[in-house]
Amino acid sequence: MPRSPKTADQDVVKRRVSCSIAGALELVGERWSLLAIREMAYGVHRFDQITGYTGAPRNILTDRLKSLEGSGIVERRQYSERPPRFEYHLTAAGRELVPVLIALSQWGDRWGHDEPIESFPHSCGAPLQVDHTCHHCHQPVVPEDLKPQAMGIAAH
Amino acid sequence: MPRSPKTADQDVVKRRVSCSIAGALELVGERWSLLAIREMAYGVHRFDQITGYTGAPRNILTDRLKSLEGSGIVERRQYSERPPRFEYHLTAAGRELVPVLIALSQWGDRWGHDEPIESFPHSCGAPLQVDHTCHHCHQPVVPEDLKPQAMGIAAH
């Protein structure tokens, strides 16, 4: 019986625009953006190096860096006057994307289709494996925590 | 002086292909993919509902779901025989993307350009704020942990 219990559907669009995930993806969800951010997090700050390491086409990277700068994620620092040259650095907002990168990398380690890669070592020496815990109750955050009644979703 | 200390640059491409972040982005980095995954994590499993909530064009969503199914992130379950109808569910791989979604949403809450949104409540009741800690040493993971000597990056 393909007939659902009829949910209010006027606000179909409301959820989309007022969602932090969609909002984040609007700023960093385009191709190459997160990879460029990864490079800067690694400590790579020069245009040519970023293109080289990410594989991003130069013109695309130009665009991405420009828009990331516009979003306050990247800061453009001039390091040479007379051939005007710039370095790209993460702002505080950019640095706070690192958990996203780490989460992606952990997932990629486990489920990516490429050969198994050695993961980063944490500063403690052990291979980094991140636990996600609630700041308040210190319990691990599980997938079901994303499935809340919040935002007026009828239970399906 | 725009002159770097000359680094070996033959393996410029090596890093890109052998990176778990890039690998993950190849599978879920396209537009609408993560939003569709978000919906399934929320418990929304039907085509029309997913298009409605995400705003993704139908044909694009068809593509995305197909490719996510091919990557083993989404499972297509038939729930009606004679008008053949399907539901889309996350696999284990898909469910493990939830930390990525949560990290993105936390970032979006703080830095997204839209109006401040109320965040999810955790199951403990408090507004969810996630701590990222090393599974071994239980220390918080900080941005600098991503900047390692690993992967043969010369210090810049």
Add this chain to the structure above:
DNA sequence: CTTAATCCGTTGTGTTTTGGAACTGACTCG
């Protein structure tokens, strides 16, 4: 029985975004 509506797509048609490669320009080094 006829008409409308739901649900899940597919097709068709333009627009936008990409990717790749070549080109510019201002230097630097030997």
Add this chain to the structure above:
DNA sequence: CGAGTCAGTTCCAAAACACAACGGATTAAG
């Protein structure tokens, strides 16, 4: 001078995208 570096820009073909319309299968309403 000639080769090399660095950071872009420009050009163009190819791919991805958005929108709207169409379709078949079925159930609900009048």
